[in-house]
Amino acid sequence: MKIENTTVKRSDIPLSKEDFVSDQMVKWCPGCGAHAILAAVANVFPKIGYRKENFMFVSGIGCSSRFPYYVNTYGFHGIHGRAMPIASGIKIANPHLSVWVATGDGDSMAIGGNHFIHTIRRNIDINVLLFNNEIYGLTKGQYSPTTPMGAKTKTSPYGTIEHPFNPGELVLGAQGTFFARAVDNNLKLMSEVMFEAARHDGTSIIEIMQNCIIFNDKAFEHIAAKDLRDETQIFLKNGEPLIFGKNRDKGIRLNGLKLEVVQLGENGVTEDDLIVHDQYERDPTLHLMLAKMRPPLYPVAMGVIRSAVFSTYDDLVVEQNEQARAESPIKNVDDLLNSGDTWEI
Amino acid sequence: MIHRDDVVIKFAGDSGDGMQLTGTLFSDAAAIAGKDLATFPDYPAEIRAPHNTIAGVSGFQVHIGHKKIHTTGDLCDVIVAMNPASLRANLKWAKKGAIIIVDRDAFDEKAIEKAGYKSNPLEDGSLGIFHLIDVPIATLTKESIIELGLGAKVADKSRNMFALGMMLYIFNIGFESTYAFLEQKFTAKPEIIKANKMVLQAGYTYAETLEVVESKIDVPAAELPKGRYRNITGNVATSWGFLAAAERSGRPLFLGSYPITPATEILMDLAKHKYLGARVFQAEDEIAGICSTIGASYAGSLAITTTSGPGLSLKSEAMGLAVMAELPMVIVDVQRGGPSTGLPTKSEQSDLLQALYGRNGECPMIVVAASGSANCFYYAYISAKLALEHMTPVVLLTDGNLGNGSQLFKIPKVSDLPEINPPIAEPNTPYKPYERNPVTLARKWAIPGTEGLRHRIGGLEKENIHGNVTTDPLNHELMVKLRQEKVDKVADFIPEQSITGDKTGDLLVVSWGSTEGSMLTAVQEMQKEGVKISHAHFHYIMPLPKNTADVFKGFKKIVVCEQNMGQFAGYLRMKHPQFAYLLFNKVQCLPFMVHELKEKFTQILEEK
Numbered sequence: 039m040k041i042e043n044t045t046v047k048r049s050d051i052p053l054s055k056e057d058f059v060s061d062q063m064v065k066w067c068p069g070c071g072a073h074a075i076l077a078a079v080a081n082v083f084p085k086i087g088y089r090k091e092n093f094m095f096v097s098g099i100g101c102s103s104r105f106p107y108y109v110n111t112y113g114f115h116g117i118h119g120r121a122m123p124i125a126s127g128i129k130i131a132n133p134h135l136s137v138w139v140a141t142g143d144g145d146s147m148a149i150g151g152n153h154f155i156h157t158i159r160r161n162i163d164i165n166v167l168l169f170n171n172e173i174y175g176l177t178k179g180q181y182s183p184t185t186p187m188g189a190k191t192k193t194s195p196y197g198t199i200e201h202p203f204n205p206g207e208l209v210l211g212a213q214g215t216f217f218a219r220a221v222d223n224n225l226k227l228m229s230e231v232m233f234e235a236a237r238h239d240g241t242s243i244i245e246i247m248q249n250c251i252i253f254n255d256k257a258f259e260h261i262a263a264k265d266l267r268d269e270t271q272i273f274l275k276n277g278e279p280l281i282f283g284k285n286r287d288k289g290i291r292l293n294g295l296k297l298e299v300v301q302l303g304e305n306g307v308t309e310d311d312l313i314v315h316d317q318y319e320r321d322p323t324l325h326l327m328l329a330k331m332r333p334p335l336y337p338v339a340m341g342v343i344r345s346a347v348f349s350t351y352d353d354l355v356v357e358q359n360e361q362a363r364a365e366s367p368i369k370n371v372d373d374l375l376n377s378g379d380t381w382e383i
Numbered sequence: 384m385i386h387r388d389d390v391v392i393k394f395a396g397d398s399g400d401g402m403q404l405t406g407t408l409f410s411d412a413a414a415i416a417g418k419d420l421a422t423f424p425d426y427p428a429e430i431r432a433p434h435n436t437i438a439g440v441s442g443f444q445v446h447i448g449h450k451k452i453h454t455t456g457d458l459c460d461v462i463v464a465m466n467p468a469s470l471r472a473n474l475k476w477a478k479k480g481a482i483i484i485v486d487r488d489a490f491d492e493k494a495i496e497k498a499g500y501k502s503n504p505l506e507d508g509s510l511g512i513f514h515l516i517d518v519p520i521a522t523l524t525k526e527s528i529i530e531l532g533l534g535a536k537v538a539d540k541s542r543n544m545f546a547l548g549m550m551l552y553i554f555n556i557g558f559e560s561t562y563a564f565l566e567q568k569f570t571a572k573p574e575i576i577k578a579n580k581m582v583l584q585a586g587y588t589y590a591e592t593l594e595v596v597e598s599k600i601d602v603p604a605a606e607l608p609k610g611r612y613r614n615i616t617g618n619v620a621t622s623w624g625f626l627a628a629a630e631r632s633g634r635p636l637f638l639g640s641y642p643i644t645p646a647t648e649i650l651m652d653l654a655k656h657k658y659l660g661a662r663v664f665q666a667e668d669e670i671a672g673i674c675s676t677i678g679a680s681y682a683g684s685l686a687i688t689t690t691s692g693p694g695l696s697l698k699s700e701a702m703g704l705a706v707m708a709e710l711p712m713v714i715v716d717v718q719r720g721g722p723s724t725g726l727p728t729k730s731e732q733s734d735l736l737q738a739l740y741g742r743n744g745e746c747p748m749i750v751v752a753a754s755g756s757a758n759c760f761y762y763a764y765i766s767a768k769l770a771l772e773h774m775t776p777v778v779l780l781t782d783g784n785l786g787n788g789s790q791l792f793k794i795p796k797v798s799d800l801p802e803i804n805p806p807i808a809e810p811n812t813p814y815k816p817y818e819r820n821p822v823t824l825a826r827k828w829a830i831p832g833t834e835g836l837r838h839r840i841g842g843l844e845k846e847n848i849h850g851n852v853t854t855d856p857l858n859h860e861l862m863v864k865l866r867q868e869k870v871d872k873v874a875d876f877i878p879e880q881s882i883t884g885d886k887t888g889d890l891l892v893v894s895w896g897s898t899e900g901s902m903l904t905a906v907q908e909m910q911k912e913g914v915k916i917s918h919a920h921f922h923y924i925m926p927l928p929k930n931t932a933d934v935f936k937g938f939k940k941i942v943v944c945e946q947n948m949g950q951f952a953g954y955l956r957m958k959h960p961q962f963a964y965l966l967f968n969k970v971q972c973l974p975f976m977v978h979e980l981k982e983k984f985t986q987i988l989e990e991k
Contacts, residue, residue: 091833116674123667126678128678130637131637132830135832359662372796
């Protein structure tokens with residue numbers, strides 16, 4: 039599928055990975071999942087096809103937030119938690135930019151939690167790569183809002199006593215119009231969902247389950263391990279039934295108000311009983327159920343869970359400006375200064 | 384008809400009595416009649432505080448005059464009090480012999496008691512030194528529109544129009560602007576327009592027929608420079624100054640802001656002017672307000688955020704980012720009483736040190752302060768110009784008195800305002816983010832989307848010229864000095880400090896911000912009395928004008944007057960330690976009175 043967004047100028051010439059390589063030394067730890075995310079971005083940006091000058095990367099603070107230095111676009115490295123409002127200001131001021139945010143679980147859901155939900159609610163057209171490693175990496179290993187309850191970290195030596203966020207639940211609760219998920223060891227899927235995020239008009243959140251090799255190694259191993267993933271992950275495809283498993287013999291159906299994993303061919307269950315994925319459905323109920331799926335009961339949903347069409351803030355702001363301009367008799371500041379009650383002395 | 388050079392009038396009532404509107408309508412009518420004026424609204428933080436209590440009193444003071452009006456006035460010549468609480472709260476501001484107009488109907492036993500009176504002040508003789516005009520306004524209002532059959536609520540809501548009608552009679556001012564307002568405001572409700580006009584007329588006729596005053600008071604039209612005028616509040620003037628700067632600089636205007644008293648009107652006003660292309664973003668909090676502003680600035684806009692003291696505290700970290708990224712923007716602080724939530728609807732000058740220094744690290748910013756409601760337009764414009772041309776954030780300090788108060792404003796032509804030329808980088812030119820203009824030390828602004836200028840900046844320390852991230856110790860020291868020097872060099876681009884009065888003398892009065900009018904009035908009155916006193920009022924605080932020390936050295940004594948504990952004086956001691964600074968501080972969230980200034984200055988002059 040093609041990118042149809044017309045507010046961002048398209049490149050006249052084909053671009054390649056090299057067009058986005060920055061001259062900075064990449065300083066993430068060897069083996070960090072962030073390297074793969076960078077590779078996916080370099081992979082997908084030329085395919086998106088915008089002029090390279092129209093890409094913009096914004097970040098907050100944390101390991102993820104060094105991202106803008108490592109990709110050759112316009113880039114702004116902000117302060118902790120504030121990437122979303124910085125990106126919002128950029129997009130509102132200049133809707134012709136394709137604005138991307140690199141953020142982490144702490145940056146976006148702890149210190150930046152307020153901005154995260156409100157940006158999503160407004161549906162400003164920015165694309166967010168949410169590096170979820172379930173830990174604070176740059177400050178060396180404290181628990182984050184997504185760290186599983188009970189996990190022992192530097193600030194929870196007896197185990198955390200906090201209920202973690204599931205990012206998908208938070209995004210949909212904030213009326214998110216786009217939510218996708220991928221694991222950092224799946225370059226192809228990461229590239230695909232990034233492309234889909236670019237296509238989507240509105241705030242797109244991509245949760246990337248990212249391995250922090252130093253402070254939270256193998257946190258996602260039970261889901262992400264390549265030999266397990268056929269059973270622990272389900273790859274959503276729009277218009278296709280929810281099937282997974284090494285032998286593609288398991289599926290997900292709706293049983294009352296709950297999802298249920300079923301074995302195809304057993305007890306008369308056929309593909310027709312399974313949920314057919316509709317990422318464009320505006321009602322988020324089923325998307326929320328999919329986003330919440332977790333082992334051991336369910337596989338984790340990967341790919342685009344939701345991509346619903348709603349008006350975007352950046353479109354509406356331009357529309358309002360233009361409508362107001364067309365309707366007002368005041369055309370410039372001199373007119374304004376002389377409007378209403380004025381008198382000559 | 385008695386002629387008066389100037390008159391101070393206060394409209395006061397319960398916070399639901401519509402006194403802000405009455406005051407505004409009277410001021411507009413007076414302005415159109417050619418008088419100079421300054422207004423000062425004084426209202427409670429609560430939208431509707433308990434009925435008939437002192438806490439719920441809302442006041443609006445207006446000073447009109449035939450001569451130039453510099454202040455909102457010390458003591459009142461006329462007080463309109465719509466209930467006992469408003470009378471009790473404001474009587475201390477009445478001149479001896481002042482006209483006091485009250486609504487007798489509001490003085491029932493319960494209301495009198497709630498106001499804290501032991502007996503009815505209209506009957507116990509306690510108002511003997513005043514000229515009391517005691518009118519059953521509620522009854523007369525009801526009677527005047529009884530034929531319309533609109534019910535008691537409409538009559539109750541129109542009481543203020545009766546009082547306004549009386550005032551227009553007493554001051555010999557026409558109805559036209561009030562009629563025009565009513566017609567516009569109630570377009571869809573012709574019966575309400577009719578009722579209000581009838582009540583207004585009834586008030587006027589009542590005052591005329593009963594000869595409530597021995598003679599009308601005439602304040603002749605002011606001798607103002609020729610031109611077109613309007614009445615404007617400081618917050619609206621601030622908003623319009625930015626619109627003008629956007630138009631003149633060719634940069635689109637962006638405002639990222641969160642509602643906070645008393646700054647909200649700037650956000651509300653700019654939201655109205657979307658037709659001029661203003662992008663107005665009401666953020667989820669103060670931090671998002673400034674961070675969206677930083678984003679919009681990076682993206683090439685004239686970016687503004689507006690707030691008051693508590694909001695400025697929340698914005699501190701992001702202000703540091705703006706300094707580090709060297710991006711242009713204006714942060715407006717409409718100061719209020721602090722600390723913490725403090726006195727949200729009252730005015731103070733206590734955020735100066737926060738504006739100058741309230742950030743981590745060595746974090747210099749240009750700080751500019753407006754001094755009158757009307758010149759908020761000019762200082763907003765200049766703040767935008769300095770930010771854009773010097774590529775640095777600017778703090779513009781106003782305050783509640785300036786923001787909510789109003790003055791006559793001589794309408795300028797946008798093309799007569801100084802040019803604004805931001806240093807925008809050309810496409811496909813060699814671009815190094817922190818390469819500087821040798822004169823201003825401003826870096827160039829590379830606007831995203833421009834071909835050949837992709838670059839990355841942020842809050843980490845930057846390598847000089849190239850902008851790469853570095854922790855090199857010598858580079859850090861160099862960058863700290865460059866950022867400071869860039870702000871210091873602004874002194875070459877701002878006017879020299881002026882003095883009102885002789886360049887030498889016994890006492891120099893130093894002030895900044897909204898106190899200018901009272902200082903000027905007090906100093907000029909004393910000059911007429913032969914005192915060797917002069918006045919220096921500062922609009923540029925960081926950096927200070929280059930000739931500041933030259934101005935100070937001509938005087939035997941210097942007194943710095945502020946509505947805080949001496950923040951500007953402390954700053955001056957640091958910048959120009961060779962002088963001795965006396966302090967006169969008032970931290971009551973009230974403007975300085977001319978008489979108290981004169982007393983203080985006299986006392987200072989008498990001290991050996």
